[in-house]
Amino acid sequence: MMNLIPAIDVTASALTAEKVKLDVVSQNIANAHTTRGPDGMPYARKIVSFEAELNRAGGLGGATGQGVRVGQITEDKSLGPLVYNPSHPDADAGGMVRMPNVNLAMEMVDLMTASRSYEANLSVVRTARQMAQKALRIGS
Amino acid sequence: MISPIAQSLNSAYGVKELQEQIKQAASQPPGGLPKVSDVEKPGGLGPIGPARGPSGTSFSDMLGDLVQAVDGKSKAADAEAQKLMLGESNNIHQSMIAMQESSLAFTLLVEVRNKLVESYQELMRMPV
Amino acid sequence: MIDSVMASENYVLAKKLLDAAAFRHELIATNLANVETPGFKRVDLAPDFSQKLGSLVQKGDLDGTRDLAIQHHEDTHAGPARPDGNNIELDRELLELNRNALEYEFLAEYTSNSLQRLKTAITGRVI
Numbered sequence: 560m561m562n563l564i565p566a567i568d569v570t571a572s573a574l575t576a577e578k579v580k581l582d583v584v585s586q587n588i589a590n591a592h593t594t595r596g597p598d599g600m601p602y603a604r605k606i607v608s609f610e611a612e613l614n615r616a617g618g619l620g621g622a623t624g625q626g627v628r629v630g631q632i633t634e635d636k637s638l639g640p641l642v643y644n645p646s647h648p649d650a651d652a653g654g655m656v657r658m659p660n661v662n663l664a665m666e667m668v669d670l671m672t673a674s675r676s677y678e679a680n681l682s683v684v685r686t687a688r689q690m691a692q693k694a695l696r697i698g699s
Numbered sequence: 700m701i702s703p704i705a706q707s708l709n710s711a712y713g714v715k716e717l718q719e720q721i722k723q724a725a726s727q728p729p730g731g732l733p734k735v736s737d738v739e740k741p742g743g744l745g746p747i748g749p750a751r752g753p754s755g756t757s758f759s760d761m762l763g764d765l766v767q768a769v770d771g772k773s774k775a776a777d778a779e780a781q782k783l784m785l786g787e788s789n790n791i792h793q794s795m796i797a798m799q800e801s802s803l804a805f806t807l808l809v810e811v812r813n814k815l816v817e818s819y820q821e822l823m824r825m826p827v
Numbered sequence: 828m829i830d831s832v833m834a835s836e837n838y839v840l841a842k843k844l845l846d847a848a849a850f851r852h853e854l855i856a857t858n859l860a861n862v863e864t865p866g867f868k869r870v871d872l873a874p875d876f877s878q879k880l881g882s883l884v885q886k887g888d889l890d891g892t893r894d895l896a897i898q899h900h901e902d903t904h905a906g907p908a909r910p911d912g913n914n915i916e917l918d919r920e921l922l923e924l925n926r927n928a929l930e931y932e933f934l935a936e937y938t939s940n941s942l943q944r945l946k947t948a949i950t951g952r953v954i
Contacts (some may be wrong), residue, residue, distance in 0.1 A: 561784060562786045563783070611860075625861060626857075627864050676863055679917055679920070683856045694792040698796075699797070792846075792849065796845075806946065
């Protein structure tokens, strides 16, 4: 397939990876108060880790553009805080409820970072398209 | 002598033939001039030979070079476009530049041919 | 004959710089894609590229400019690394993206202009 925009594969991989991260962070935020999941345990925060991947060689001199992909989505095994709430259906004998280990402030920061990266990569595509269109008008 | 050259001038791709014709015509003295023996006197006209530039290149050589250069440029443009089409390269600008250069080279060739035709016709109009 | 017509110094320079700008765009795209990859270090054009190009042009060695290699390397002047080892700054990278795009467009415009001028000279008609 024709590859008219330089490094489009790299940028596409970044968009995919950032989207996954956005989804996972949104899921964390949505489940910040889920004290009982399908396995009966409070929701465990999920962490996305990225790793670089070598794309096909392309462009000048065979330089490889390094794309990015989601390496792993791991569960954060640390325990969430215990909160005193005797009227909660999941409260134990002492009236304490184990909340999920989701820290909303941290999740919001992650959300913003992922979102900004996503936007940045979109602007890479837009800019590359403009450059290519300018090149197409050479000579006229 | 006249008709073969006129015919080849009229075909756009007849430049190679034109080149051959010019070489031949230029290397033979045109008919109608006095015989060589009448002319070979000191101070008289020598036989007409092909015009030579200062570095020894004849006009037909220059035309030949031009044709080859145009050919080379258009081959390069084709190669670049093919690389782009097959996804082996993603440099649009190289392909565009190659295309424009080959089109320019071809325009140059066509203009040279036009000027040759014009000057030939001019020449033919001269009363002897 | 054709090659002497199209061998003006600036024209050859512009073509080479276009290659460099396109390549630099790929590098910047790689940087922006990996802004969250742990341990990733910023890449950019080899710093001696413009220097070498400048000296070749001054010597008048235009064929040399055509053969000059365009390479990337790890940027030693990049900022400090964050805890995860990544040293790419998003805002700065976006700035480089835009600047590079502008350079590319200028070079494309210059090349286009040169070709138009040549065409006008050859055909005698202003397009």
